[in-house]
Amino acid sequence: MGQRRPRLAKPTLDKDLEKFSSVEEAGRQAARGLAAPGAALLFIILVAIFAASYVTGRPGAVVVIAASGLAAYMAMNIGANDVTNNIGAAVGARAMTMTFGLGLAAVFEIAGAVIAGRGVANTIANGIMQDGVISSPDMVIWAMMAALLAAAVLINVATWLGAPISTTHSIVGGVMGAGIAAAGLSAVNWTTIAGITVSWVISPVLGAVIAAAFLFVIKETIIYREDKIASAKKWVPVLIGLMTGAFAGFLALVGLGQLVDISAPVATLITLATGFVAWRLLIPVIAKQAEGLENRNQSLRKLFRIPLVFSAALMSFAHGANDVSNAIGPLAAIVSAAQRGMTGSVHVPLWELIIGGLGISLGLLLYGPKLVKLVGAEITKLNPMRAYCVSLSTALTVIVASWGGLPVSSTHVAVGAVFGVGFFREWYTRHSKRRYEYMRVRAGKEPDTAELFERNDDELKRRYLVRRSHFLSIIAAWMITLPAAAALAALIATIMFALFV
Template identity: 75%
Template sequence: MAQQKPRLAKPTLDKDLEKLSSVEDAARYTARGLAAPGTALLFIILTAIFASSYVTGKPGAIIIIAAAALAGYMAMNIGANDVTNNIGAAVGARAMSMGFGLALAAVFEVAGAVLAGGGVVHTIASGIMADTATASPDMLIWAMMAAMLSAAVLVNVATWAGAPISTTHSIVGGVMGAGIAAAGFGAVNWEMVAGITASWVISPLLGGVIAAGFLLFVKETIIYREDKIASAKTWVPVLIGIMTGAFAGYLALIGFDQFLERSALRATIIALICGLIAWRALIPVINRQAEGLENRNQSLRKLFRIPLILSAALMSFAHGANDVSNAIGPMAAIVSAAQNGLVESVHVPTWELVIGGLGISLGLLLYGPKLVRLVGGEITKLNPMRAYCVSLSTALTVIVASWVGLPVSSTHIAVGAVFGVGLFREWYTRNSRRRYEYMRVRAGKDADSEADEKPNGKAGDKPSDRGSSERNEYETRRRYLVRRSHMLSIIAAWMITLPAAAGLAAIIATVMFSLFL
């Protein structure tokens, strides 16, 4: 018997190559985690360079460049946190992929900020602090710096913690706290603060109620009907017409403030005209889409997919137009104070809007998916019909609030609408007579079909089994309950947003005043 050769030790070269491979794997893993922060830091540096090309040689150039860098940082945080308003419901309903949704939102955020963002900057720039706080240009500059820094840090922490908060409330709180540090409590427009506080309660409740109302309408007129497809042909064009009119009014009130004089009557007329045109034009389109579809809920989802994509695009445009002010408003005030010594007539050049739009888009691309998953899939289960109700409710609530002059947060409304849809479904599952009759009739038909397939079968043997029905009903309720833990944590985050931003801004402003004034 031949003697077995001894096992040779692994060659030194192989050992070294394995070590190098392990080091490379570790480096790739570490680099992956640093890619997003590194990209964000690079954007802030490029923002400062971009701003310097416009202000070099002008008064206050260094201050303006620093303000631009802070505005870029704030804009990225807005994109990372507020993206849930635009695409969270549609991604959660699987009407679009995460990548497609982020790309769509990024493009329309930039377009909204650049094309229609200038008109809404003035409130943040000069509407919160009283004249006593803006008497000294240097005081105003450092107060706005403190407001931007505090708001950006707060939104950054909230995004890291997975809490969708209002960036509008953050920057308003920051400006308020900096104003108090500059000139005392008399420097704050307390009427505006009171309105914002009221909106904490009113806007999410209103969004939830409107979303639940539309979901009730969809269930009663389409989902729990004998012929779902025929009902959908009648009512889906109506719903899309309402959505089109709502977004047309939304953009007329908020998005196109640069091109149209703000008027509730004009916005209403535009909404009615656009809604009627969309309703009439989409009747043949929906009829063609409905051809050959089976009479089941899965088929209905196909009819709501395109409206959801369009709503995400329009919401992103309007969000870029409206919320760019949260980043660019303080910067516009700083530029005006540094160059002209006043902020009464703030001019917003295009390059400032470009910084805000690009920052919002980059922030949502780098850090947006976390909160998109939270709002779209972790609070309650969404499908295209429910997501459609959330999007429509968000637009309608903003329009109603704009008509009555109530300052609201689109974040609060969108998240409130998601909660409203989930809580309504809990109630409807237990209390709807139409649903009960529909399920009973369907169970009877299933029983009859099974009986026909069996030689000696009797109707009602298995599908009507009470224990099975009760188990299915329990499973339905268990799966679709709204997660109360998310509800409580989000509400708590909302409540502390403004006071936390104000307190942090007051501290930062006090330090800045002592160092630079």
């Protein structure tokens, strides 16, 4: 019986299949990375087709279609960078999931842009440059094109770097730089620019102070009390009523104020009346929610979750109404100059608002999670109580600024409020006598933990509760936003004037 011949072929099928599986997985990962840019590009193409259906056969149709694509690109960048202010705190506090928050913001951003976004576009189109300085329609067209492109690129880079900046300051800087390139320094309305510069300092500081003040009230009246639930039943309706009134005033000025003329006294009356009614109605509701809750902080968080969901929806509506102008204002000016040769007041048709609202929502869904995580979780730790302070501070600051006629950035206010909450927690941990006595008494009731409390208290007082690296990088990004946008827009405008005018 002869020997069995050795098998010369190697059984490599399994190894080859493993290699194919690895290659396929790598391909899927690469495809995921390209999905968002692909969706963004497809949206820009669809917007161009959508705009063409309205302007084909009219003067300047090609220019308007190109400008619509740029406006869509700008709107997506606004959504990616700016809408984090509306849901970041609530998501960071785990009052809602990231998916739910993104979907909620997307719906209300579109609603705000389409329903109430028309009024503020004229400010961006005409409020930055002096009237009549640039009388040539061609110069207006290419100046606004340069402003849109410069602002969108700057916001795109900031989002990629993880820096929440003001999209309003970006487009204002873009229009300013393009105006200077078109007609020199005299083209700029420096009074408006001065007001925006003042807001750089005032709005984040004011947001931080208001947020810290409300967190102080919550800690003193609820958190560090012996009977937390009894205190919560008394004070939570007051706090939520205050939030309801603040958002009613916020929407009256920033949202509905774009549909009808609402004066500051009327907005104040709306704020007070809505807040009072909400407070009275919420007393039995909060009392029922508090039934059976344990006397601990975890129970308190449940009472603040639903208000945070409503605040995210309302802030998204108001943001869509207000900040859609950052993308649509220049587009409206371009359409007016291209079709009617007008360089003055502009009219904003519905199709432009639809482009802005959809663009903001798509940008949020595709690229928003990165900055939502930064604002909501990476600057300082948020829970529903702290997130409530951030949301309420944002609304109140915008109301106060609107009453005073001061242009503010919701980004600056919201991020300033997050920092304010974090820095206040550091201060309160080190200096609050009420907290120290509460913790000492609590530890004294549990002999096994009393010694541990004394040993750890000094360590807690030395802890930093705010990431300093984020604080410095965000402040630096804020400082350079307007001048960087202006310089980039001036460069692009100079090139466009040389090529097309």
